[in-house]
Amino acid sequence: xxxxxxxxxxxxxxxxxxxxxxxxxxxxxxxxxxxxxxxxxxxxxxxxxxxxxxxxxxxxxxxxxxxxxxxxxxxxxxxxxxxxxxxxxxxxxxxxxxxxxxxxxxxxxxxxxxxxxxxxxxxxxxxxxxxxxxxxxxxxxxxxxxxxxxxxxxxxxxxxxxxxxxxxxxxxxxxxxxxxxxxxxxxxxxxxxxxxxxxxxxxxxxxxxxxxxxxxxxxxxxxxxxxxxxxxxxxxxxxxxxxxxxxxxxxxxxxxxxxxxxxxxxxxxxxxxxxxxxxxxxxxxxxxxxxxxxxxxxxxxxxxxxxxxxxxxxxxxxxxxxxxxxxxxxxxxxxxxxxxxxxxxxxxxxxxxxxxxxxxxxxxxxxxxxxxxxxxxxxxxxxxxxxxxxxxxxxxxxxxxxxxxxxxxxxxxxxxxxxxxxxxxxxxxxxxxxxxxxxxxxxxxxxxxxxxxxx
Amino acid sequence: xxxxxxxxxxxxxxxxxxxxxxxxxxxxxxxxxxxxxxxxxxxxxxxxxxxxxxxxxxxxxxxxxxxxxxxxxxxxxxxxxxxxxxxxxxxxxxxxxxxxxxxxxxxxxxxxxxxxxxxxxxxxxxxxxxxxxxxxxxxxxxxxxxxxxxxxxxxxxxxxxxxxxxxxxxxxxxxxxxxxxxxxxxxxxxxxxxxxxxxxxxxxxxxxxxxxxxxxxxxxxxxxxxxxxxxxxxxxxxxxxxxxxxxxxxxxxxxxxxxxxxxxxxxxxxxxxxxxxxxxxxxxxxxxxxxxxxxxxxxxxxxxxxxxxxxxxxxxxxxxxxxxxxxxxxxxxxxxxxxxxxxxxxxxxxxxxxxxxxxxxxxxxxxxxxxxxxxxxxxxxxxxxxxxxxxxxxxxxxxxxxxxxxxxxxxxxxxxxxxxxxxxxxxxxxxxxxxxxxxxxxxxxxxxxxxxxxx
Numbered sequence: 014x015x016x017x018x019x020x021x022x023x024x025x026x027x028x029x030x031x032x033x034x035x036x037x038x039x040x041x042x043x044x045x046x047x048x049x050x051x052x053x054x055x056x057x058x059x060x061x062x063x064x065x066x067x068x069x070x071x072x073x074x075x076x077x078x079x080x081x082x083x084x085x086x087x088x089x090x091x092x093x094x095x096x097x098x099x100x101x102x103x104x105x106x107x108x109x110x111x112x113x114x115x116x117x118x119x120x121x122x123x124x125x126x127x128x129x130x131x132x133x134x135x136x137x138x139x140x141x142x143x144x145x146x147x148x149x150x151x152x153x154x155x156x157x158x159x160x161x162x163x164x165x166x167x168x169x170x171x172x173x174x175x176x177x178x179x180x181x182x183x184x185x186x187x188x189x190x191x192x193x194x195x196x197x198x199x200x201x202x203x204x205x206x207x208x209x210x211x212x213x214x215x216x217x218x219x220x221x222x223x224x225x226x227x228x229x230x231x232x233x234x235x236x237x238x239x240x241x242x243x244x245x246x247x248x249x250x251x252x253x254x255x256x257x258x259x260x261x262x263x264x265x266x267x268x269x270x271x272x273x274x275x276x277x278x279x280x281x282x283x284x285x286x287x288x289x290x291x292x293x294x295x296x297x298x299x300x301x302x303x304x305x306x307x308x309x310x311x312x313x314x315x316x317x318x319x320x321x322x323x324x325x326x327x328x329x330x331x332x333x334x335x336x337x338x339x340x341x342x343x344x345x346x347x348x349x350x351x352x353x354x355x356x357x358x359x360x361x362x363x364x365x366x367x368x369x370x371x372x373x374x375x376x377x378x379x380x381x382x383x384x385x386x387x388x389x390x391x392x393x394x395x396x397x398x399x400x401x402x403x404x405x406x407x408x409x410x411x412x413x414x415x416x417x418x419x420x421x422x423x424x425x426x427x428x429x430x431x432x433x434x435x436x437x438x439x440x441x442x443x444x445x446x447x448x449x450x451x452x453x454x455x456x457x458x459x460x461x462x463x464x465x466x467x468x
Numbered sequence: 469x470x471x472x473x474x475x476x477x478x479x480x481x482x483x484x485x486x487x488x489x490x491x492x493x494x495x496x497x498x499x500x501x502x503x504x505x506x507x508x509x510x511x512x513x514x515x516x517x518x519x520x521x522x523x524x525x526x527x528x529x530x531x532x533x534x535x536x537x538x539x540x541x542x543x544x545x546x547x548x549x550x551x552x553x554x555x556x557x558x559x560x561x562x563x564x565x566x567x568x569x570x571x572x573x574x575x576x577x578x579x580x581x582x583x584x585x586x587x588x589x590x591x592x593x594x595x596x597x598x599x600x601x602x603x604x605x606x607x608x609x610x611x612x613x614x615x616x617x618x619x620x621x622x623x624x625x626x627x628x629x630x631x632x633x634x635x636x637x638x639x640x641x642x643x644x645x646x647x648x649x650x651x652x653x654x655x656x657x658x659x660x661x662x663x664x665x666x667x668x669x670x671x672x673x674x675x676x677x678x679x680x681x682x683x684x685x686x687x688x689x690x691x692x693x694x695x696x697x698x699x700x701x702x703x704x705x706x707x708x709x710x711x712x713x714x715x716x717x718x719x720x721x722x723x724x725x726x727x728x729x730x731x732x733x734x735x736x737x738x739x740x741x742x743x744x745x746x747x748x749x750x751x752x753x754x755x756x757x758x759x760x761x762x763x764x765x766x767x768x769x770x771x772x773x774x775x776x777x778x779x780x781x782x783x784x785x786x787x788x789x790x791x792x793x794x795x796x797x798x799x800x801x802x803x804x805x806x807x808x809x810x811x812x813x814x815x816x817x818x819x820x821x822x823x824x825x826x827x828x829x830x831x832x833x834x835x836x837x838x839x840x841x842x843x844x845x846x847x848x849x850x851x852x853x854x855x856x857x858x859x860x861x862x863x864x865x866x867x868x869x870x871x872x873x874x875x876x877x878x879x880x881x882x883x884x885x886x887x888x889x890x891x892x893x894x895x896x897x898x899x900x901x902x903x904x905x906x907x908x909x910x911x912x913x914x915x916x917x918x919x920x921x922x923x
Contacts, residue, residue: 075534078533079530079531109572110593115564142868162920163916179830181828182829182830186916186923188912198871199875201902202867202868202874203832203867203868203871205900206823206824206827206867206874208900209900210915210919211902211903212904212912212915213903214905216907220907221907224908228912228913231913258536372662373662374636375564375633375634375635375636377633377661377662411597412661413658413868413869416657416658417654419658419660420653420654420656445660445665446666447656447666447667447668449648449670450668451669452669454679454686457669457679457683458683458686458687460665461643461687
């Protein structure tokens, strides 16, 4: 089943701003003409030909689920017809069996929001526990195919964890650059375990990015920050897999957390490409939710009509989206406009309450993921989402990425001493700290009865 | 495809010691005649009939992978022909899409151990990040089918996390009993997120179990500790799925961490049942590895020929197997003997080194999982495992279950101040703590070059 005239040459890089089409990307993945981001386009796709059969493609992808080929078992490479081609994939593709993530109904959240048809696609169920793996398998494989011995990124969180795992798997060295003094040991445990070289630089985050860009120009080190367009391609597969799980019947809304905006861009790109290939016949509205303390994209759209983005100093407990200058904001703006989606911002207390509500449905996620439910509530109030519509929330990271947040929330310590004290009362009913009791059956029974009464 | 004369009545409970066959289990899942554990047996299986076709069963299970039925998408319920029947499964089965865990090659560990054909089955890739989910889906579904409103366990770790998730998913309340003062907040973050009622009792762990057993006799609360035989049944599916992944060609060895010994028992039970049903034609040797500081089963076998087990005060950093009085030791002894497996014990430093070596292969696991690789090294040295043999390690929990261990190891703090200082040198070469540098390209390049030289 081929959908391209020549799969080997089907994918081309193009600048998202000036349209320049470089033959190959520079080491920093920036347009040499204007400095903007690059993206993959597929001019060779022959979806207009009568020979092209979307049903055959769907059937091919489904049947790969019964295969023992590692490429087919990956929830990313199973959809390789829509990805840049990696020559000799058996040799070069680095896979940890990423993707294949569950789609869950959220019955309690559905009742709470009045949206009966509500699902969550949990990208936190990836091997390193965040959605980053789906993009990393593609970008790391590209590095391997190009025979790089070193890969690198500036990140203290999910990206470095994912990069270090795929680098180790592909027998490559990995380098993590982080600002000195802003190290989060918990977040780094994964990079350390997978053997990354971690350098704390006496500078800020932008300083790390600057050194990294110099490094990749001077040394054969492959850049795996989110400007790498291979990562966006891999992250597309979450949307393809979602459509397959919904029997190719798109929901009315897909709601995505907005941080660096690479994920929103990827999911939107997949939706547009699937429509082009007649895999789906209509587009869901893709909406993007940011934390109030890290809302440069929200302000760009609401205040400046998307004409510019003012970087800010980001501050939110949802660390995975604590980003003040999102690299992919122009790509995200394009999919927002193309799908007719909305932007929203939510408060810290709204995030914490939404996370607890998702947890009460038996689904654990990190705080950044919970902005989707908090945003849905606001989109319901504004009337943008209607009760009869089908909604899918994209959860991006696992609960275990940030256990401290959960513990502090339930102990009532999360908003202690902050100006949010009044708002915090709203979340109080969702908290259930441990109770200390004598080793006495009657005391336990009394606690059980009290919990039953309060439920 | 039926393998029983009557699937509705195929599963029967039987006491593992006296053979008594109660019609239904008591609330504490103990034999009313002798007090020992119960297990499920399947007297209705008709594997001797010419009408029974193992190949058809394998094909049925494989094809379920392409189904959208939630039961088929579960890596547990996909194999429901080998599980106790739950009436009205569409209504009562609580699933989080557990199972479906990856089987990874371990190329570096293979070189280090001289076992070329070495795989790890990573049960830490389950929804709540440990193998407990595979058993919990079956036991929690049974509770739901029996219309319990409350489920309970005594545990501070992986069991309570899994129980709380499935209870929330099934709209049941969950109760966690833990000894006061021995609370590990990190481990409890999942139970809190999923809304469990957590009671810290002023007693020790045995005291908690005693109160729990009283509670389930007096109140309609369903016991989800590991004595619950439904949990063992669900955990069997890891072995069935493994055989499918290996094209039903059993490895020579399966190596399992030994804590409470329910998991070893389940995997061994599955192997014996698969041979009975002619799904496999020979048995792998199932070996069980304990931490030296929590080695009651190792001592039982080595010192007492399995005739008795002396409980001990357990002490190991591999908290998931820090168990001094394992509930399922008789079941585990039976499968050890039936498969011709071996027991081994490993030191704290051996565990930490093995965990880092698995990490260097791009696979993150919790410390308890790493005893398998550490044990394999000893079994190689003793000659029990030969270089040409095929070996599968069962990894039971995800790296993110215990990030502190990883951080302390790489910073060199794990064995600081302990008597293990000399041994710790052995693990030193695997450590790579972050380095602090000026924001200078030359400094970063020097660090990269140094890392390259040392690799």
